[in-house]
Amino acid sequence: MSDVLLSVRDLVVEFPTRRGVLTAVDRVSFDIRRGEVLGVVGESGAGKSMTGSAIIGLIEPPGHIAGGSVHIAGERIDDLPAEAMRKIRGKRIGMVFQDPLTSLNPLYTIAQQLTETIRTHLDMDDRQARARAIELMDEVGIPAASRRIDDYPHQFSGGMRQRVVIALALCAEPQLVIADEPTTALDVSVQSQIIAVLKRMCAEKGTSVMLITHDMGVIAEAADRVAVLYAGRMAEIGPVREVIKDAKHPYTAGLMGSIPTLMQDEDRLTQIPGSMPRLSEIPAGCAFGPRCPKVFDRCRTEQPAVRPVGEREVACHLFDPAMAQ
Amino acid sequence: MTDMLINVENLSRVFDVSKPWLNRVLENDEKKLLTAVNNVSFQINRGETFALVGESGSGKSTIAKLIVGLIGPSAGRIAFDGTEIASQGSVSMRQIRSRLQMIFQDPFASLNPRWRVRDIIAEPIRKFGLADEGDTQDKRVEQLLETVGLSAPDGAKYPHEFSGGQRQRVAIARALSAKPEFIVCDEPTSALDVSVQAQILNLMRDLQDEFGLTYLFISHDLSVVRHMATRIGVLYLGRLVEIADGKTLFSDPQHPYTKMLLDAVPDLEMAGRQRKPVEGEIPNPIDPPSGCAFHPRCPLANARCKTETPELAANGTGEVACFAVEEGRA
Ligand SMILES: Nc1ncnc2c1ncn2[C@@H]1O[C@H](COP(=O)(O)OP(=O)(O)OP(=O)(O)O)[C@@H](O)[C@H]1O
Numbered sequence: 299m300s301d302v303l304l305s306v307r308d309l310v311v312e313f314p315t316r317r318g319v320l321t322a323v324d325r326v327s328f329d330i331r332r333g334e335v336l337g338v339v340g341e342s343g344a345g346k347s348m349t350g351s352a353i354i355g356l357i358e359p360p361g362h363i364a365g366g367s368v369h370i371a372g373e374r375i376d377d378l379p380a381e382a383m384r385k386i387r388g389k390r391i392g393m394v395f396q397d398p399l400t401s402l403n404p405l406y407t408i409a410q411q412l413t414e415t416i417r418t419h420l421d422m423d424d425r426q427a428r429a430r431a432i433e434l435m436d437e438v439g440i441p442a443a444s445r446r447i448d449d450y451p452h453q454f455s456g457g458m459r460q461r462v463v464i465a466l467a468l469c470a471e472p473q474l475v476i477a478d479e480p481t482t483a484l485d486v487s488v489q490s491q492i493i494a495v496l497k498r499m500c501a502e503k504g505t506s507v508m509l510i511t512h513d514m515g516v517i518a519e520a521a522d523r524v525a526v527l528y529a530g531r532m533a534e535i536g537p538v539r540e541v542i543k544d545a546k547h548p549y550t551a552g553l554m555g556s557i558p559t560l561m562q563d564e565d566r567l568t569q570i571p572g573s574m575p576r577l578s579e580i581p582a583g584c585a586f587g588p589r590c591p592k593v594f595d596r597c598r599t600e601q602p603a604v605r606p607v608g609e610r611e612v613a614c615h616l617f618d619p620a621m622a623q
Numbered sequence: 624m625t626d627m628l629i630n631v632e633n634l635s636r637v638f639d640v641s642k643p644w645l646n647r648v649l650e651n652d653e654k655k656l657l658t659a660v661n662n663v664s665f666q667i668n669r670g671e672t673f674a675l676v677g678e679s680g681s682g683k684s685t686i687a688k689l690i691v692g693l694i695g696p697s698a699g700r701i702a703f704d705g706t707e708i709a710s711q712g713s714v715s716m717r718q719i720r721s722r723l724q725m726i727f728q729d730p731f732a733s734l735n736p737r738w739r740v741r742d743i744i745a746e747p748i749r750k751f752g753l754a755d756e757g758d759t760q761d762k763r764v765e766q767l768l769e770t771v772g773l774s775a776p777d778g779a780k781y782p783h784e785f786s787g788g789q790r791q792r793v794a795i796a797r798a799l800s801a802k803p804e805f806i807v808c809d810e811p812t813s814a815l816d817v818s819v820q821a822q823i824l825n826l827m828r829d830l831q832d833e834f835g836l837t838y839l840f841i842s843h844d845l846s847v848v849r850h851m852a853t854r855i856g857v858l859y860l861g862r863l864v865e866i867a868d869g870k871t872l873f874s875d876p877q878h879p880y881t882k883m884l885l886d887a888v889p890d891l892e893m894a895g896r897q898r899k900p901v902e903g904e905i906p907n908p909i910d911p912p913s914g915c916a917f918h919p920r921c922p923l924a925n926a927r928c929k930t931e932t933p934e935l936a937a938n939g940t941g942e943v944a945c946f947a948v949e950e951g952r953a
Pocket residue numbers: 313320322340341342343344345346347348349358361512576577
């Protein structure tokens with residue numbers, strides 16, 4: 299059995315608009331191994347959420363997958379009919395979004411929502427499902443679970459709601475959880491609790507996680523590997539320590555330098571001039587070229603391929619072995 | 624000698640968050656009051672960056688609005704360079720109005736979408752009659768655009784033609800046009816991407832050096848605060864629990880809440896290490912705990928903490944409001 303759980307190859311997501319086709323995800327490839335946490339970072343609009351939505355088949359039309367493939371445990375899922383995809387969501391892929399209220403129905407109690415999901419995916423009667431639900435709430439750290447399970451979502455704080463969503467995402471024991479900015483709306487103190495719960499639960503069950511966030515601190519703490527997206531394209535992917543401590547791609551390097559840290563005294567932060575281009579204005583060649591301190595002629599005409607560099611992959615002409623000559 | 628610019632004394636602000644009167648009568652509900660800012664005192668010296676940190680709802684923005692006079696206090700006083708700040712419109716306020724400015728989190732909401740950027744920037748110049756002789760208004764707007772890293776032709780554009788970071792530059796240029804001494808910055812980079820945040824933070828520091836500005840800097844991002852602040856006040860449920868020099872707060876936190884908050888921060892240096900998850904959550908501000916509001920979450924709480932409220936007291940180079948620290952149990 300292969301070690302790879304999720305395999306994304308040359309994924310393309312397009313939006314037809316009146317002014318032409320916009321490419322929100324441009325030939326993105328990566329793997330997530332079993333039990334691994336892959337962090338996905340990048341600035342607003344880089345295509346992080348779109349990549350996640352494409353994997354679970356939830357891209358809002360007119361957006362659509364225009365190329366590439368997605369396999370989970372060897373089975374291709376990007377071309378499945380809607381009904382088959384709905385079964386995979388929830389059962390094999392769990393989801394946690396930024397706003398817990400998008401995943402919770404305000405009109406039903408926590409007990410109703412958890413037991414219904416458990417019964418849809420697992421062979422249990424009502425009583426068993428309720429017992430399992432209480433167990434799960436306990437596991438995600440909700441105090442007095444057996445008492446609080448009959449409450450409605452609005453009776454929970456934001457952090458507690460996000461715990462419920464994690465319980466909901468995990469109750470069918472999926473192989474993969476896609477968490478899109480799961481802590482962005484929460485306070486730092488609550489963030490650490492949520493990340494800890496997510497990590498612990500997935501580690502115990504051997505669940506793989508795709509953790510989407512723009513917060514490098516969260517990635518540094520929680521991820522095994524990290525993928526850096528820029529303008530819909532993969533800039534760099536590799537083990538989290540290496541990418542943070544010794545970024546190869548000039549964009550990753552700039553990104554890391556621009557973040558103030560708690561340990562070092564930096565007088566000025568590294569700054570990357572300008573901002574990420576809109577989808578309609580992505581320059582020819584390397585998308586990062588106009589902001590890159592190391593840009594040279596080739597960058598302006600030829601889009602850099604994603605090449606292996608040690609344990610990493612980097613999309614930058616500076617790392618083309620042919621350049622060394 | 625320190626040169627005090629802002630003096631906040633025993634400042635409180637209470638909001639009435641009751642249901643409408645009729646509902647209260649029908650549902651037999653009581654009047655509900657929320658104390659957003661509770662007996663807060665601090666000073667800001669000329670040329671420094673004083674930061675306020677604290678979780679959501681701790682009262683940071685309410686203090687910011689009180690200081691620029693957008694809302695009035697329920698008790699206590701704020702003095703700007705010796706003059707008491709009252710709410711908008713009063714005579715004393717008009718005299719100091721141009722000397723203090725505010726930058727908000729969402730630059731889009733604070734810029735009039737129907738005005739060209741040059742008119743937005745010129746507004747304070749006109750309002751306060753600040754154009755110098757020989758220095759026309761247009762010239763000044765051009766200079767300001769360049770100061771914040773935009774160019775003169777950008778003045779003809781409208782706010783929606785700019786990116787988030789550029790809009791924040793416009794908001795900064797407008798704040799600067801009044802030639803203020805003091806700028807209140809409420810989450811100025813929270814809506815921006817990190818690479819753009821770095822541009823704005825660097826710009827704010829350069830401007831401080833160039834014009835000798837004093838900042839009140841509010842952010843929930845502790846790494847950003849550490850980078851910017853000379854002194855820091857930590858808020859919990861509307862009360863200041865600790866004030867300390869920027870670097871000292873991070874290297875040697877005193878209050879148990881400050882320690883907990885710092886332990887919770889994710890940081891780049893953390894790669895591979897586990898943060899210490901925080902215990903419990905912020906209580907309901909309408910019905911805060913008795914005594915020290917932090918006692919239900921505090922590992923050092925004792926009987927006294929449940930009944931008595933600790934006040935800020937001098938501790939080393941800073942101030943701390945905690946009985947455990949006072950009694951040497953921390
Ligand atoms: N319905 C749509 N039509 C056209 N373009 C769209 C549509 N929805 C999203 N996009 C574009 O797709 C790109 C990728 O968006 P995506 O939501 O994946 O970004 P993201 O990396 O998740 O950013 P954020 O950090 O802000 O969540 C963006 O440039 C966005 O403007």
